[in-house]
Structures are given as C-alpha cells and as structure tokens.
Amino acid sequence: MKSSSRSDYELIKKVTLKDLNAFEELVQRYKRMVINVCFRLTGNRENAEDVAQEVFFRVYQKARTFRGKSKLSTWIYRIAVNRSLNHNRKQGGLIQKRLTSADSETLNEVPAPHHNSPDTIFANKEDRQLINKALDSLPEKQRTAFILHHWEGLSYQEMAEILKSSLSAVESRIHRAKNSLKKVLLAELK
Amino acid sequence: MKKNQLCREVKSHLLDIVEQKTGNLPHKDSLLSHIKSCPRCLHLVQEFSKLWNQLESPPKLEPSSSFLNGIIQKIEDYEETKSLSRKVLTNLRPALKVVPAAALFLLGILFGSFLGNAPSEMKKDSSYEFVSEYFNKLEDIPSGSIADAYLYLDTGERRD
Numbered sequence: 633m634k635s636s637s638r639s640d641y642e643l644i645k646k647v648t649l650k651d652l653n654a655f656e657e658l659v660q661r662y663k664r665m666v667i668n669v670c671f672r673l674t675g676n677r678e679n680a681e682d683v684a685q686e687v688f689f690r691v692y693q694k695a696r697t698f699r700g701k702s703k704l705s706t707w708i709y710r711i712a713v714n715r716s717l718n719h720n721r722k723q724g725g726l727i728q729k730r731l732t733s734a735d736s737e738t739l740n741e742v743p744a745p746h747h748n749s750p751d752t753i754f755a756n757k758e759d760r761q762l763i764n765k766a767l768d769s770l771p772e773k774q775r776t777a778f779i780l781h782h783w784e785g786l787s788y789q790e791m792a793e794i795l796k797s798s799l800s801a802v803e804s805r806i807h808r809a810k811n812s813l814k815k816v817l818l819a820e821l822k
Numbered sequence: 823m824k825k826n827q828l829c830r831e832v833k834s835h836l837l838d839i840v841e842q843k844t845g846n847l848p849h850k851d852s853l854l855s856h857i858k859s860c861p862r863c864l865h866l867v868q869e870f871s872k873l874w875n876q877l878e879s880p881p882k883l884e885p886s887s888s889f890l891n892g893i894i895q896k897i898e899d900y901e902e903t904k905s906l907s908r909k910v911l912t913n914l915r916p917a918l919k920v921v922p923a924a925a926l927f928l929l930g931i932l933f934g935s936f937l938g939n940a941p942s943e944m945k946k947d948s949s950y951e952f953v954s955e956y957f958n959k960l961e962d963i964p965s966g967s968i969a970d971a972y973l974y975l976d977t978g979e980r981r982d
C-alpha cells in the first residue's frame with residue numbers, strides 16, 4: 633500500500649499547496665482505512681462511502697491545520713470518527729439496516745474466508761445480526777472505543793488522541809463495553 | 823468446589839476463558855477441567871467463543887472504483903465556487919470602497935432629520951409656551967381702546 637517513497641508529512645505539505653497528485657496519493661494510501669472505519673462506525677455500508685469521501689474532502693480543506701504533532705493517520709482517524717458520529721446523530725442514531733452476507737456481494741464488502749457453504753453463510757448471518765444487536769446496545773462512547781480498539785487495532789494512546797480522552801477513560805470504556813457485550817450475548821445464548 | 827458453583831464461576835469468567843486470559847484466575851485448573859466435564863458449560867463456552875471470535879473479526883468494505891473521482895469532483899466544485907466568490911469580491915471591491923462614504927452620508931441624513939424634528943420638540947419648551955400665551959393675550963385687547971390704537975400704529979393694520 634505504501635509503495636510511494638514520499639512520507640505522510642511531505643504529502644500533506646504538498647496538499648496544502650493544492651497539489652492534486654499528492655492528494656490522490658494520500659487517498660490511495662488511506663482510503664481502505666477510512667472507508668472501513670466509517671463503515672464500522674455508521675453500521676451502514678450505503679453511506680460509508682459518502683462519509684469517507686467527506687472525510688477526504690475535509691482533509692483537503694483542513695490540510696493547513698495539520699501541525700504534525702500526531703501521526704497523519706491519527707489525524708485522519710479523528711476526522712473519520714467525528715464525521716461518522718455526526719452522520720449517525722443526523723440520522724437520529726445508528727442505522728438499523730445492517731450488512732448481511734447477501735449485501736456483501738453487491739457492495740464490495742469483502743467476505744471472510746470461512747464464508748463457504750450456505751449453512752455457514754446462514755449461521756454467520758445470524759451471528760452477525762446478533763453481534764450488531766449487541767454492539768448497537770452500547771452507548772456511543774463505549775461502542776466507538778470498542779470498534780477502534782478491537783476492529784481497527786488502535787493502541788490506547790492513539791485512541792486517547794483520537795477521542796481526546798485520557799488513557800484511563802479509554803481503558804474504562806473498553807472494559808465496560810466488553811462486559812456489556814458479554815451480558816447481551818449471554819442473554820441471547822440462553 | 824460444588825458443581826453449581828463452578829458453573830457460575832465459568833459464566834462470570836467467560837470472557838477471560840474465551841480470550842485465554844486465565845493466568846490470574848483463582849481455581850484455574852478446576853475451572854478448566856470442569857468445562858471439559860460439564861456439557862452445559864462446554865456448550866456455553868463453545869457458543870460464546872464462536873460469537874466472540876466473530877465480534878473480533880471486523881466487517882470489511884472495499885471502496886468503489888468511482889471513490890477517488892467522487893472526491894476530486896467535490897474538490898473541483900469547491901475550488902470553482904471559491905474562485906467565483908473571489909472573483910465577485912474582486913469586482914465588488916471598487917463598489918465596496920464607496921460603502922463608508924455612503925454610510926457617512928446616511929448618518930448625515932439621519933442626523934439632519936433628527937434636527938429637523940426639533941421644533942416639535944420645542945413645542946414642549948416653556949419659552950415657546952410663554953410667547954404663544956403673549957400673542958393670545960393681544961387678541962383679547964378690545965378694539966377702539968388706547969392699546970388697540972397703539973397696536974394699529976405699530977402694525978399699520980386696523981383690527982376688527
């Protein structure tokens with residue numbers, strides 16, 4: 633993915649000078665990261681691409697404000713998280729229409745390697761719905777923290793920068809999120 | 823430890839068991855051997871583990887082929903609007919220079935109109951009331967009287 637020799641800092645400096653080639657390189661570098669975090673946070677694949685495009689547009693507009701104190705990816709993550717959460721609020725909460733295995737064929741969703749037999753697909757679809765239900769039951773802050781840590785693989789430090797919270801607050805949100813998820817999933821298993 | 827108690831322990835430490843973080847668990851060995859021997863607990867651990875593993879594997883989405891073009895289009899529209907508004911501002915700049923003068927002029931008109939209304943204010947003034955009372959009293963002077971003759975000499979007019 634990072635085949636270009638230009639560093640993130642060089643790229644963003646070029647973007648501030650309205651260099652569209654540099655901007656395109658930046659989009660190519662981060663598009664998967666951005667579209668997936670938008671997809672996971674909005675829970676809606678139809679709007680994920682629109683939100684992700686808004687994120688990059690914002691990056692172009694605000695490139696001048698990037699001071700280089702944090703990593704460029706952290707800065708982009710912050711914009712993506714804020715845009716996705718704003719989108720959810722505008723929509724009046726999380727969109728209930730969630731991804732299913734059937735949807736994945738139509739919208740470039742990459743299926744997991746174990747999606748093979750129809751039985752497995754059906755079981756996974758049911759499980760996925762259960763998981764989405766459990767995730768949707770979490771308060772926004774806990775849900776965001778869980779997704780960023782477990783799905784995006786971000787460290788507590790990065791999350792604290794993105795969410796503008798303390799390390800202990802981030803840790804506590806993840807801990808509470810996991811306990812809440814456990815309760816909901818256990819209730820569903822009974 | 824009794825069987826029921828072990829079942830409860832399994833439930834309460836389910837996350838640690840599934841995430842294989844059992845190192846610090848009390849009665850770790852008895853818990854793990856209980857799971858193997860209790861079909862209910864084994865089923866629970868297996869089912870929960872299946873769900874939890876799914877929860878750990880995130881859904882993925884690939885951007886469409888038009889993704890980049892969509893952003894570039896937005897940027898071009900934005901730059902166009904920006905340059906248009908800059909153009910309008912440049913054209914308006916000479917006109918905008920007149921604005922302070924026009925404001926001053928309007929202020930002058932407002933001030934003038936305020937001053938023009940001053941006589942109506944003066945009506946409330948006591949000196950004005952005194953003068954008008956004086957002239958009203960002249961009206962009361964009976965014709966043919968010495969005062970009337972004096973007034974006649976003064977104004978050159980004969981009052982009826």
